[in-house]
Each structure stands twice: as C-alpha cells, then as structure tokens.
Amino acid sequence: MAQKPSIPKGTRDFGPQEMSRRNYIFNTIREVYSLYGFQQIETPAMENLSTLMGKYGEEGDKLLFKILNSGDFLRGIGADDLGAGATGHLAALLCEKGLRYDLTVPFARYVVQHREELALPFRRYQIQPVWRADRPQKGRYREFYQCDADVVGSDSLLCEVELMQIIDEVFRRFGIRVCIKINNRKILSGIAEMIGEADKIVDITVAIDKLDKIGLDAVNEELREDGISEEAIQKLQPIINLSGTNEEKIQTMRQVLAGSEVGLKGIDEVEYVLKTLTASPQTPLRGEGLSAAKDSPLLGEGAGERLLLELDLTLARGLNYYTGSIFEVQALDVEIGSITGGGRYDNLTGIFGMPGLSGVGISFGADRIYDVLNQLDLYPEAVTTATQVLFINFGEKETSYSLPILAMLRSQGIRCEIYPDASKMKKQMQYANQKGIPFVAMTGETEMAEGKVMLKNMQTGEQQLLSPDEMILKLKSRG
C-alpha cells in the first residue's frame, strides 16, 4: 500500500471553505488599500541571497530557506569547502537564491531597482506569502501571507494618519473591535537620554517591549542584566507605569523630556497624528455633511467606542530599522497578541545604495485575523456559500433541457452546476448537502412539459415550480 502523501511541516493546504474566508480577508484589505491610492506590486518568491542575507540579523539568516543551485551545483567547490562544520560557508557556495523572508526587504530592493520608473512618494501594497525556517508551533507557520502597505519618499506624518485610517476602516469592515497602540522611537530615544543611558536604547526598548508578556519585575531584572544603572531603572518606573488619557500622557512626557530635543520631536509627532485623526474621523454618514463629523469615534480612552487609539510608551516593537512612529493593533475581544503592526523607517533603501528615503508601513497579520474572525464568528454568510443551485441530473434528455437554463442563470451571475452523472437521487442530494448548496433544481417530465423547474430550498424543504425567469429573480434576491 502506498503511504498517504503529506506536506512539509509548518506548511498548510487551504480547502474551499478556508480559501473563501481567506479571500474575504485579503479582498477587504485590498479594497481599503485601493481607496487610499495604494497600488499593488508583486516580487518573485526567490531573491538573490545577497539581497536577503544580513538584513534580518544573524538569527534571520539561519531562518532563510535557500535554494540549491541548478545543474552541477558542486562545480568549483573543493574538498576544503566540504569540511564538516562550515555549513554557512558551504550553503553560500551551494545556493545563490533564497525564498523571501518578508515583504519589506524585497520592497526596498524593488524601489532601488526601479527608481527611475517610480512616481515618488510611492504607495504600494503587496499581499504575498513569505517563508521562514522557524520551528513550527501552534499559530506559527513556515509559509504564511503578509499584507503590507508602505509609503516611501515622504516624511509627512499624513502618511501615518492615513495608515491609521486604513487600519480603522479594515477592522470596521471586519467588525472586529480593536485598540491601536501608538508610540514613537524618538520618545524612546529621549527617555534613554534623560535617564542617562542613551547608548543602551536598543537594550531598553527590547526589554520594555516584553512588558505585556513577562511583567514589570522581569523587565526590570532584564534591564539590570543589560547593565542599566539602578538609578536609571528607578527613573524609568513612572514612565513605564504612566496612565491617564492620551492628552495627560503627552503633557507629562513633555515635562519629563523637556531636556531632550529628539524626545520632544517624538512627542510632537505623536500629538500631530492623534489630533489629526481625532479631527478627521472615518466614514462620516453620507448626507449628514461635514459638520456631523464632530464626535470622533477614534480618540479617548474607555469611551466605549469601537476603536480606541492609545499612546503606549511601553510599545517598542523589536525591529531595529524603525526610527519614528511605531504602532500595533490589538483585538479587544480575543486574546491573541498583535494582529497588525508597523512603523516609520528612515533608511531602509540605504542598504541597497539609495540613502535618505523615508518610509512608513503597516502589515496586517492575515493568519491571526483569520483566527479572530473564526472565534467571533464574524464572517458574512455570503462568504461561505459557493454554488447557489445544484441541478439534479436525471439523464440525457433532462440534461439537454437543463443546460440552457444553467447558461441563463450564469449569464445573470448566479453560481450553479449540474451533477455530472445520472446517479441516484440520494447521492446527488448528499453532494448538495456536503457542499452546503442552498437550492436544488429538478427537471422531470412535468417541469419539462411546462417549461419550468422545481426549486427546492435545502434548508426548509420548501419546493416551488418556477419559470427560469422567476428562478433568477428568487435567487438574485437572496444574494
């Protein structure tokens, strides 16, 4: 007996139901990106390893999937190269290409490579899979999709504002209540400066970033291990524990950071983004005019609104290329960690020889959003319905009668199929049930004589004798 085939660990097959749900997620994100003038690009799955190596830290290099050179891949490789232990060196000789690890580095490569063709500022979005040789575990895969949008070529904070609006609109469409946490790397730099540990900014952000996961005591312990002075740690406490409304936090931090130019710049930036978002709420009701757009659903802690926007000074985000705004989105009704994140980077294209191009981007976590929508059962019904009508196959004569009706339905956008074989009624009905098809059409002697079709509602069992035109009306009204 042949062994049942399988797929590599950490990868997944997506069946019809999962696909329609995933497409609903991707299409929603795509539509909103388009509304904001973002245009789609795609880059190859394979990049030259020289493009990828050294961009994700030492750990990241190890997690790259490398592709064996084609043909005689051993040509030019000597006995020395094959010596045990030097796998990194050997891998570089055996492989020129690797699978992309994220969409950000390929995007930076794209911008530099195509700079002559691009209209800057360039707003692109990209929805493609990425691959990481991570140890597979629950919720972590070796192949997964990223859904990124970035603007490069402008340091205007309006870009941040629009990206927050996109996040708001996407989750409004999904019906997921979220909190957007926002912070700024410049504030973190200012804090490091003020506590006298400017050179330890990376260690400090890495430690603070873990607050939600490991708690305050463990964070302080880590800071001590990093060699941060006890005095500095004490100075940090009120900042980490800062509470109140966004405006109160901003006022307090203005005092704390009074001596730090970069820190105050960060505060200004955060304040601008928060104020502009509050003044320009999303999706005002049509017809009520501009004056109706006063009561903002955005700002305000605990306002009981759908969307919260919170200045969180403990938000650090691990990626070191961020230089300004950083943000992260959390679902309010499901414990799942960050479901979207992003930030501003000032020199991403510098590594490819094009310095001084500022950019800001976000990335929706499709897999986690999928889990949240599943847990809260938020998928619209239409998403999961595929075929709307199944025509029962009674034999050749009935099929000849049915086929032109199927063509009529399809020309009206109704998804339908005819069972390909004249199998037993029970088997055909079972097929309709298994596929979740809501209606079944039957064409027997009587129906054919009258030029009609018997339409059966599979849920209620109700049957109706209808002309093709009546059938179209009925099915269209159900959407």
Add this chain to the structure above:
Amino acid sequence: MAQKPSIPKGTRDFGPQEMSRRNYIFNTIREVYSLYGFQQIETPAMENLSTLMGKYGEEGDKLLFKILNSGDFLRGIGADDLGAGATGHLAALLCEKGLRYDLTVPFARYVVQHREELALPFRRYQIQPVWRADRPQKGRYREFYQCDADVVGSDSLLCEVELMQIIDEVFRRFGIRVCIKINNRKILSGIAEMIGEADKIVDITVAIDKLDKIGLDAVNEELREDGISEEAIQKLQPIINLSGTNEEKIQTMRQVLAGSEVGLKGIDEVEYVLKTLTASPQTPLRGEGLSAAKDSPLLGEGAGERLLLELDLTLARGLNYYTGSIFEVQALDVEIGSITGGGRYDNLTGIFGMPGLSGVGISFGADRIYDVLNQLDLYPEAVTTATQVLFINFGEKETSYSLPILAMLRSQGIRCEIYPDASKMKKQMQYANQKGIPFVAMTGETEMAEGKVMLKNMQTGEQQLLSPDEMILKLKSRG
C-alpha cells in the same frame, strides 16, 4: 557605490500597471470558474521532493528547484556522497523539499490526502505560481502563474462540456477570438491500432503533435526514425490531412476506425461533446427565453463566429497522463501558440495510492493571455486607473479641510489620496500625471470659504467648483 540590486534570472517584478492587468485576468478567470461551481484551493509552495520526483519525466526532475535542508544539512552525509559526479544522489541527501512544478501533481496529492473531507465529484480551481529551472528565454520564465480547474471523481462528458463553456465565456469576457481544438486520446489509440502500430502510440502522438511546428514532411521523417513502417505512415496520411466540417471528419473517422473499439469510443466521446455544446450555446440574451438559443455560436468551421470549435486529429498534447479528451485553445488574431489547454486523465491519483479516480482539467496560460490582451489592446479603461482624485496639499489648514472630504469620498468607494507634503504645485501635478490620476482637487481660501472644492480634469484642463456631494456624483458617473 553599491551595486544596483537585481533579481534571479527568469523571475519578474510586477509593477502597479502590470499588476492591475494581471488581476483583471485572474479575476475574470476566477469569476467564471465560480459561476460553474468550482471552488478555490491553495497548496504550499514547497512540497516534499518525494511527492514531486518522478512525476514529470527525467527532464522534469532536473528542472525542479530544490530547497536546502535547514540547520546542519551535512549531518549523515559521508565522503562517498560528496564525490564529484553524483549530484543527483547528493541533491536528494541535501534537500527534502522542492518548489511545486505545476498545480496538477499537488492537486492529486491534495485529493488523496484529504479524501475523507471531499465531496466527490470535486471541482476545484487553483491560481498559484509554479517554478521551473528552465533556461530562461523570451516568454519563458522560471516563476509563472498557472490557473487550473479540474473535476475529479466523475467520468461524465458533461465535465468536458462545462470546461469548454468556461473557456468560451472567459475569452468572450476578454474579447479574444479563439479556436478551441479538440481531440481524444482514444481516437489516437484507435488510429495506432488500425495502422498496425498500437505499441508505438506514444511515438506517433509525439510526432503528430509537432505538425504545426515542423510540417508534414518532418513529421513523416520522425515517424520513420521511430521505426514506424512505411505502410503505416502511408495509412496515416489521409488522417493527418483530414479536412472538412467536424461532422464530415467524424463520419470519415467512423469508417476508418470501424475495426477499433477504443477508436470508436473516442469518436463517440468527441461527437457527444461537440453536439452538446452546439445544443447549449453560452450566454443567451436575457429575456429572449430558451427558444432563442438555437443559432449556436460554437460549432461550425469558418462560420465567421467569435468562437470556433474544431475537431483536430493532429492534436496530441505531450503529456502522457491524458487518456481521453484533449483540448487546446488558439488565439485567432495573434500568433502565439496555445493559450489554454487540458484534457482527461484516468489515473492521476493512482501514483499516490488512490486508483480509479477519473478527472478532467484545463489550464489558462496567464502570461500568454497577458501578451494577447496587450497586443490587441483589449484592457477595459477602468483596469488601468488606480487613484481617481489627488487632493493637492496646500498646507496644514487646507489639509484639515480636505481630510474629511477624502473620508466622504472613500465611504462612497472613490479611490483618492492627498499629496503628503505641501510641495510646489508643479511637483504635485507631475505626480498626478505620472500616476495617471484623472482628476485633481484643489482647496484654497475661496473653496474653503464656500465649503467647496475645485475639481480639475487633468485631460481636458477643465475646472469646476463643486460641493463634496456634487463631486461624488461626478466621479461616480465616470466609474
């Protein structure tokens, strides 16, 4: 200076304009597949090499991209294995996984692996990239998309009929005039039998398949080299040269194949497919009722119709897993070879331990369809328009005034953006031109005082002072 980055040869970046055109192609195909009850699946980019090896012939095995095992990939590999020359053996030790080469083998693997969950007959479609280490050349890439639909679990010829209807409808939507060539492997087997060379069926089909490319004399020469007798080759000539209407060809072949059971079966199958298609033309005009569906646009050689359906006995298609119907689509107005193809296979899942499952499928060649649409300039205008309005950025006050209007437009589905920086007017206008944005919105003192917007048509230069509501109406009417 850093070297300008590049991508691996044979791969491509797709920019915004290419992406919108490609999405138009994929969405059209997707919509039509859905109308016929096909459901989407996706499989991982990486498959176990054991799934892929040996499925595409010896040449295919060499063209698989193999992925270097993660971690210590040399563990367990001895000096013997590293000896020069044995690259195939060594590759198998270094690599467990490979990139998918087509969508058919992963689909067969999927069906066997998930057989308990599937409602048979299973109609799936799949639109994903595949990778082949082919020598890159004009029009041939190492990464390209396939757009497949298959029905497995039924040997009903209605499946063939529906797949032909799908091809018809897809190309009708594209506006591409095509000829569908249809044949049947059983007819080819019958012919091999009748000329006394039944065991040479593969050689015969491979040679005949080249008729269009190399001409009759070269085909005959190849047949001789394959050891086909002169007598058999002479018997083949009238069949290769067969002309006339489909019905005439069928009549002739019924006589030629009178002694071959399998040959006659093939004729019956082709005749059923052709007749059923003729009796059930696509997309009858709504409201004219069933009786209007008489004049078929499908059948008939040289009928001057949009779609031709031609029985072509020289159509063989290289892939040896086909066992019944085979088809291929050619564009009538562009010389580019086959743009879609497919056929019936009786034992594709057998290699994974699930014999006896018949299936039939088609595959649209997205890259070639892209080229045809470009050459004939058939893209609808809306496909290439991204952002519909650019708001000029005059500064902070004007931006505050504009942002709620942008939100209103977006809530009405209008794609718009505001230039992020208050740059010089000329620069902002240039950006609109480069992006092909048809309208520009200006909000100066006068407009703000009146609660209006100055809308400029970038093509005609015409300017109109409009309220946000009027602006929405105007932009919506332009689609």
